Amino acid sequence: MKKMLLAMAVTLPLFAVQQNLTLERALELVRQNNIEVKVAEQDVLIKEQEHHEAVGYNFGRLDLVVNALRSNDAGNVFGFKLQSREATFRDFGFSDFLAGAGQALQMSGGDFGRFSQIMGDPALQNQLLNTAPDDLNYPDARNHFQEKIQYQIPVYVGGKLLAYGKITDKMTTISKLDRQKVLNQKLFETRKTYYNISLVENFIKNLNTILKNVEDLEETVSNMVKEGYALDIDLLQVQTKKADVLRMINQAKLNRELAYQYLSFLLNDTVISIVVVDNDVPMPRMKRDEMLQRNIDIQKAHMGLEVTDLAIGAEKANFLPQIGAFAEYGSADDTFLNDFSDKDAYTIGVQLKWNVFNGFIDKSKYEKAKIQNMKMQHQVELAKKGIGLQIDKIITSIKSKEYDIQSLREKVEYTQKVYDNYYSRYKEGLLSINDVLIKNSEHIQAVLSLVKTRFERNNKVFELEYIINKGIL
Template structure:
């Protein structure tokens, strides 16, 4: 019973998903992919950084409790003053009254007994005006949080691109395997024809060996295709962080997306990141400008001290409040240089935004052109494949009639296989470019 229970607990770890739908896979990807989880953690950290930056507006409240013991004359007298317990006797008043000698060194003041000192303080510091520096820091951290969200969305698009490509790759390989199996059956049929013709004396042994060699070559390609399919499944399982055993096949031709130039500019993540970077560069310039303005802060402190902790707290309490203004007048031109540097960086980022817009538009146009070219190639290879199959069938019949050699037949069969490979390759290239275009357009999600 114990062994059976262990098997039940372990079984889900080794069982792979079967007949997985591409839309289900995308949902699993967004929930399970480890790189996306890490990216979401980065988002959370940036969100906390933004909260921390806002917290600087509310100042800082500290509580401190200090315990000391000293026989240093200055310390002991200071302890007594802080505890509101200093008397004239601490100055040696009794010794002076006894001798009336002003030059006498008071023993009580210079050589006091050791004293304990416990001090409790509550202090609060609040920035009243910082030239806008804290406001800009808060806006920068919020913008960096938004930037991390754009980074995550871009990673999601990339992973969706990879997931869709894995589905289409597997479907193409399955199609390739299916066609290879048909070709191998055709070679088997040709082999039986050669054998029967050899028995009747119409074919030579070299013909049979040539057919068997071609069959071995096709079977090797068949096995290699199955290994490539297994590798694609492993990669898909890695993306989903879940073992996948089989998928629902998709059409081996991904649909062509519609492209609107206005939508491209408003949705593309690289452009949005560039625009956000432009805002951040302006905020950074404002931070440098704030260094020319004064900083004003308020502070308050409340506490109590005694030779016993928290003894007679209210009777010996004290407070201090104040306002401070600091204003840097000169620092060797450092602030001026940093401000000019920030302005130049803002100009640079403006050009980067323009470059991003024109670069993305060019890339979209290039992908559209390449996809249309691949569409034409697909149609061409489809026609060539149909023709190659017909030619092969014709040559096989003509071989039975003794009109052509077995080499001629196998050459035509090789042509069929060659065109099939080219067709599947160009379909794969076309699908890859379509998924790349969808990623640029920021179109993920369901198919």
């Protein structure tokens, strides 16, 4: 039983749904759960590792090398013995030489003068010198174990490694800006969808009010038809209008359902209801210069310009010498780790490498880096002017929509009052049903126009917030 309860507790979050979701909670869930945001965060982690990799080259490379070999190759075996500090005169073939010298000694009968004379014989000398030493040419197979530590470090590379470290650091910053841009996009879409759902809810509420008015009108006309004061065609016209309103309500509900599905996709969680907001999105209060400074694309352009500045320095380093240092310490023997300290050896050294000519490739790369830098300067200016123009157009559009909203609110109230007036006069027999339905249509059109304009105005505000990188939460 306890295990079952524990399993249910673990799996419960998988089936959780969001009810009466507030906007603040929705934005928090986007930050935590949105898959595209997570991908952008992982891109930042990748760039950070690339930066660590570039910085790591400054500290050189330390390797532990273990060689385990076996060979009967004459050169290898002789080299193995030298590395193990075990080479003897026998390994040089002195046994065969001593055999020839011994024969000469026997021939001299112990007379040193005679021995010298025999050894001075050119024929005997050629015979001894042409003797192939068997120990040297046909050694026995030998094992060879070599353990060593190698360390290599760049001493001077013209500032190239420093430039690469700074470039990768700038690229990490750019990836963070990209992550922020993705997050801003998702926050923008979430707020837009949230407010759109709220507007649809209000629109459905208004349509239900209109439906109630049409149903009241339908009842009135139905009673008048019974009493002979109206025609059946009047009732049919009202019922047609009622069908239109019901169709609009059904369409609005379908749009609301689709918006909920998209909101669930953004939050990577199921949303079935929200806390409806009645107010419109407030306009950001910020100076134009600050808006431009906060824009992510402009920040990225500035960062890209700094990267091209560093790239020029990196390419210039190709004209300078490169100096590296090397150190090695180890030991070798025919048995692994045998007499390590007695047979150890070290090697240290420094290498200078300076390219003299490579077909002007380095010069072309350097000129290319300078051209890219000039191009990036122009792109920064273009970004400032283009985004500045975009901000001005959006602000102008928002102001225009706000004026339209104020006017349409008054029109909705006015058309409602006109409809009520026409409805009263119709009941008195002063107007035809067509006149009443026309005013009802005008009222519906005014409500539709108001909702549409509020949609458009809010979306423009969200777009402005996205462009100026307005902080949320």
